[in-house]
Amino acid sequence: MKSSPISITRRLEFDSGHRIPNHDGQCRHLHGHRYAIEVTLTGDVANHPGKADDGMVLDFGDIKRLTNQYLVDLWDHAFLVAQEDQGLVNFLATMPNHKTVIMEHVPTVENLAAAAFAILQPIFEKAFSGSLRLTNIRLFETPNCWADVSHP
Numbered sequence: 001m002k003s004s005p006i007s008i009t010r011r012l013e014f015d016s017g018h019r020i021p022n023h024d025g026q027c028r029h030l031h032g033h034r035y036a037i038e039v040t041l042t043g044d045v046a047n048h049p050g051k052a053d054d055g056m057v058l059d060f061g062d063i064k065r066l067t068n069q070y071l072v073d074l075w076d077h078a079f080l081v082a083q084e085d086q087g088l089v090n091f092l093a094t095m096p097n098h099k100t101v102i103m104e105h106v107p108t109v110e111n112l113a114a115a116a117f118a119i120l121q122p123i124f125e126k127a128f129s130g131s132l133r134l135t136n137i138r139l140f141e142t143p144n145c146w147a148d149v150s151h152p
């Protein structure tokens with residue numbers, strides 16, 4: 001009898017700067033966070049006796065490798081700025097070799113989680129021949145504040 005799919009989650013952390021330009025409190029100022037991202041994948045457990053992946057949905061090391069390659073390496077120690085935040089975009093462009101990521105939307109944790117999901121979904125679903133689904137991204141902006149984006 002075939003067993004049910006199982007979900008597994010890998011957490012990674014990174015540091016980024018941002019601001020919410022029209023926020024009515026402190027968050028309109030330039031500041032940064034230690035973000036944590038939790039990547040949840042769902043699939044069948046491999047039944048491959050004697051193989052490295054036996055008993056796994058996917059090796060946690062593969063989740064780490066792909067999430068680092070396509071997301072964390074780009075956003076870590078970068079300033080995440082909304083394209084509409086034109087004054088700041090122009091200012092950051094004056095800094096030689098500054099690591100800036102221009103975001104389509106204001107970099108709230110909701111929008112960053114949605115952007116992370118959009119980047120990672122095709123990566124995980126193509127890399128393993130459609131056998132896995134990215135089912136959730138949880139992005140922590142602070143230990144007390146986070147957003148979840150789930151597979152529809």
Ligand SMILES: Nc1nc2c(c(=O)[nH]1)N=C([C@H](O)[C@H](O)COP(=O)(O)OP(=O)(O)OP(=O)(O)O)CN2
Pocket residue numbers: 020027033107108109110141142143144145
């Ligand atoms: N719905 C959202 N609300 C807020 C966001 C957001 O992305 N989505 N972001 C911010 C600020 O950028 C900041 O990250 C959060 O600030 P704060 O509420 O002060 O969170 P703390 O964990 O630092 O809270 P303390 O109680 O001050 O420790 C604001 N709102």
Ligand SMILES: [Zn+2]
Pocket residue numbers: 018027031032033141
């Ligand atoms: Zn913030």
